[in-house]
Amino acid sequence: MAQHFVQPPQWEWYIVSYFFLAGLAGGSYTLGTMLRLWGSRRDEGTARIAFLLAFPLVVVCGIFLTIDLGQPLRFWHMLIDTTPGAGGLNFKYWSPISLGSWALLVFGVFAFISFLEALGYVRRVAINEILGSIVALFLCSYTGVVLSVSNQPVWSDSYAIGGLFVASALSASAALLAWLSHYRSDAASAEPTEERLARADGYFVILEVLMIAAFFMTLSSAGTIGRMLGGPWLIVWILVVLSLVPSLLALAGRRAAWLSGIGAAAVVIVGVFLMRFAVIFGAQF
Amino acid sequence: MPEPVGFFTDTSICIGCKACEVACKEWNQLPGNEPKFMDSFDNTGRLDAQNYRHVKFIDLVPEGPAVVGNGSAWLLMSDICKHCAHASCMEVCPTDAIVKTEYDTVYIQQDVCNGCRDCISACPYGAIGFNERTGTVGKCTMCYDRLQANMTPACAKACPTQSIQYGTLTELHQKADARLATLKAQGYDKASLYGRDDSIYGGLGAFFLLMDKPEVYGLPNAANAGLPSRNNFGGYLNALVVAALGVFAGMMAFRKRSPGESDTDAGVTGGVR
Numbered sequence: 001m002a003q004h005f006v007q008p009p010q011w012e013w014y015i016v017s018y019f020f021l022a023g024l025a026g027g028s029y030t031l032g033t034m035l036r037l038w039g040s041r042r043d044e045g046t047a048r049i050a051f052l053l054a055f056p057l058v059v060v061c062g063i064f065l066t067i068d069l070g071q072p073l074r075f076w077h078m079l080i081d082t083t084p085g086a087g088g089l090n091f092k093y094w095s096p097i098s099l100g101s102w103a104l105l106v107f108g109v110f111a112f113i114s115f116l117e118a119l120g121y122v123r124r125v126a127i128n129e130i131l132g133s134i135v136a137l138f139l140c141s142y143t144g145v146v147l148s149v150s151n152q153p154v155w156s157d158s159y160a161i162g163g164l165f166v167a168s169a170l171s172a173s174a175a176l177l178a179w180l181s182h183y184r185s186d187a188a189s190a191e192p193t194e195e196r197l198a199r200a201d202g203y204f205v206i207l208e209v210l211m212i213a214a215f216f217m218t219l220s221s222a223g224t225i226g227r228m229l230g231g232p233w234l235i236v237w238i239l240v241v242l243s244l245v246p247s248l249l250a251l252a253g254r255r256a257a258w259l260s261g262i263g264a265a266a267v268v269i270v271g272v273f274l275m276r277f278a279v280i281f282g283a284q285f
Numbered sequence: 286m287p288e289p290v291g292f293f294t295d296t297s298i299c300i301g302c303k304a305c306e307v308a309c310k311e312w313n314q315l316p317g318n319e320p321k322f323m324d325s326f327d328n329t330g331r332l333d334a335q336n337y338r339h340v341k342f343i344d345l346v347p348e349g350p351a352v353v354g355n356g357s358a359w360l361l362m363s364d365i366c367k368h369c370a371h372a373s374c375m376e377v378c379p380t381d382a383i384v385k386t387e388y389d390t391v392y393i394q395q396d397v398c399n400g401c402r403d404c405i406s407a408c409p410y411g412a413i414g415f416n417e418r419t420g421t422v423g424k425c426t427m428c429y430d431r432l433q434a435n436m437t438p439a440c441a442k443a444c445p446t447q448s449i450q451y452g453t454l455t456e457l458h459q460k461a462d463a464r465l466a467t468l469k470a471q472g473y474d475k476a477s478l479y480g481r482d483d484s485i486y487g488g489l490g491a492f493f494l495l496m497d498k499p500e501v502y503g504l505p506n507a508a509n510a511g512l513p514s515r516n517n518f519g520g521y522l523n524a525l526v527v528a529a530l531g532v533f534a535g536m537m538a539f540r541k542r543s544p545g546e547s548d549t550d551a552g553v554t555g556g557v558r
Contacts, residue, residue, distance in 0.1 A: 002509060003500055003505045003506065003509040004409075004505075005409060005410060005411055005503045005504065005505060006405075006406065006407075006408060006409055006410075006411050007331065007333070007405055007408070007411040007413070007414065008405070008406070009402040009403065009405040009406040009415075010402060010405075010415060011402065011406075030531075030532075030535075031535065034532065034535040034536065034539055035539055037536075037539075038535070038536050038539040038540045039539040039540075040542060043539070068401075069399045069400045069401055069420075070398075070399065070400020070401075070402070070415060070416075070417075070419070070420030070421055070422075071398070071399045071400045071420040071421060072399075074380075074397075074398075074399035074400075075399060077380040077382070077397060077398075077399045078379050078380060078399070078401070081380075081381050082380070082396075082397050083381055083382075083384065083394060083397055086381065090379060090380060090381055092379065092381075094376065094514050094517060095376065095377045095378070095379055095403075095514075096517070096520075097377060097379045097401065097403045098379035101379060137528040137531075137532075140528075141521075141524035141525075141527070141528060142524075144520070144524065145516075145517070145520035145521055145524060146403070147406075148516040148519070148520040149377065149407075149513045149514060149516045149517055149520060150377070150403075150406040150407050150513050150516075151373060151406065151407055151408065151409040151511070151513060152406045155406070156511075156513065156516060159516060159519030159520050159522075159523050160523055161520070162520045162521065162523055162524030162527075163523040163524050163526065163527035163528075164527075165524075166524055166527045166528050166531060167527050167531060170531045170534075170535070192542070196538050196539050196541065197538075199538040199541065200534060200535050200538035200539065202538075203531075203534035203535075203537065203538055204531060204534060206534075207527055207530055207531060207534065211523075211527060214523075
């Protein structure tokens with residue numbers, strides 16, 4: 001049984017929101033790239049929406065992360081070493097929070113270029129999207145690794161949080177993009193894209209289910225599963241699991257009619273937010 | 286470079302007077318938190334940015350009648366930042382605000398820290414706290430300013446029983462070894478040194494003589510004293526595998542075409558309303 005005597009870092013709503021929006025930004029960008037790489041030309045409108053979405057989201061991410069700091073005006077200390085006499089950049093590859101700060105900045109550059117491209121101001125460069133997607137996937141996942149690389153109960157007892165966050169980020173992004181496809185100027189042609197995104201969401205949810213299982217198995221072996229399922233958290237986790245059902249039903253071709261459009265998207269997205277809420281708050285309080 | 290210094294805290298002679306807490310607050314100008322009535326003589330609760338020293342009162346009074354052999358009643362321990370040789374807080378700190386001083390102590394630079402609080406989630410001893418007033422994190426500095434003036438840290442200076450001893454680690458190790466041998470000779474078989482050797486975070490700058498197992502005092506034993514970075518490999522590998530599977534899943538989902546749809550659906554450019 002793992003022994004924990006650590007104190008909670010008081011990471012609350014700003015961090016939950018940041019982790020959630022970073023997942024949506026990274027997931028949307030990656031799906032936009034994948035739609036362009038492997039989708040049909042009918043998917044182009046949705047790919048553009050993905051790139052139009054990613055940059056504003058990453059800006060909000062930066063704002064949330066900064067506001068959460070005790071000294072927000074020192075946000076740049078994450079990147080520049082201000083220790084007297086030291087100077088230079090702060091890049092600690094063994095510290096996920098340090099890597100993540102750089103990833104947020106670098107992804108912001110990629111997302112901005114793609115944002116301008118989606119608006120028609122610059123030409124499309126495929127390599128920008130591919131490289132940007134690699135950083136985007138890192139952005140989705142490192143937030144989970146930050147939690148694991150600690151001594152906090154629950155977080156440090158599981159290696160699966162990074163994978164759980166990636167799978168859920170892709171799922172939520174697919175649901176969001178499927179819904180936003182209704183607002184394309186050629187919405188009538190968007191149905192195949194929505195079908196593809198719904199299918200992808202189903203696959204991502206399968207990955208998410210596997211990661212949830214891995215997460216609880218690791219907690220069980222560490223003896224901290226009671227902390228994650230105690231009190232109100234059991235109810236939250238039940239809601240999270242229920243939110244996965246529509247995606248799985250859709251994959252099996254059995255989704256109810258009321259779960260189309262914004263209804264389905266909302267269920268998936270709220271479920272992903274609740275999952276991050278449970279993981280972050282449940283380990284601390 | 287000065288020789289590494291530290292604290293040897295002999296819990297067997299702590300009387301729980303809290304002079305160390307008071308002296309620490311006095312010297313470091315810590316206003317402290319609002320006192321609380323707790324489940325023992327403790328009214329500070331834990332180490333944090335206002336309590337660099339915290340005297341733990343561990344109640345082991347037996348529920349049933351006391352008989353010979355179960356007379357252990359209270360364990361007292363003046364807790365503090367351990368100034369680990371391999372410090373978890375320092376490992377994760379993204380700003381490099383947490384540094385090793387010339388005395389081999391762990392120090393938080395208040396003008397560098399930006400209050401991200403990652404160190405709080407990393408410290409296995411719960412020794413770091415967030416200071417709402419300064420917006421930074423705080424913990425024991427081992428009275429760095431006093432060390433520079435060749436003065437003994439305030440807590441050790443104030444301790445009336447010499448439960449807290451300050452000195453070079455070399456001489457403190459010798460004193461601790463001798464004290465442990467004395468206690469063992471007197472029949473205190475459970476007595477042990479915590480952090481004296483490198484099995485706990487490479488050795489502790491503030492190490493302890495304990496009268497029971499470390500976990501009884503709220504200290505992780507050697508098997509549980511892991512650095513946060515131990516989870517880097519597993520965490521990233523898991524994320525990488527899931528990300529790769531996610532990309533593969535996306536490829537499988539997006540390459541599939543609806544009936545009548547082809548890759549050359551020319552003329553459909555798409556856009557946003």
